Amino acid sequence: MFAAISTDESVVSDVGPWAVEKHKLLAHYATLFARSMKGKWDELIYLDLFAGPGRCRFDNSNRIYRSSPTIVLGLADEFDSYILCDSDPENADALRARV
DSSP: OOSOBOOOSSOOEEEOTHHHHHHHHHHHHHHHHHHHHTTTSSOOEEEETTOTTSEEEETTOSOEEEOHHHHHHTOSSOOSEEEEOOSSHHHHHHHHHHO
């Protein structure tokens, strides 16, 4: 999940080292929530209002990683629907192409 991936020509977010812990916690919490709430409601919806482009670069290195929306989309325990938003058109276009 947190291994470097190949890059494409679309935009990536530059993030600090704190993002590693954030992404681990997000994956853990989303998995717990999706697994434990399955069947308790008609639909489970994942909402990310600041989704970004779906890929990030830690500390301006050349290593590219999946970011929040693409991490959650890759989890074994799925949500029924995903709402991914970003106010930056370039981020939204990159995420749309990657998803």
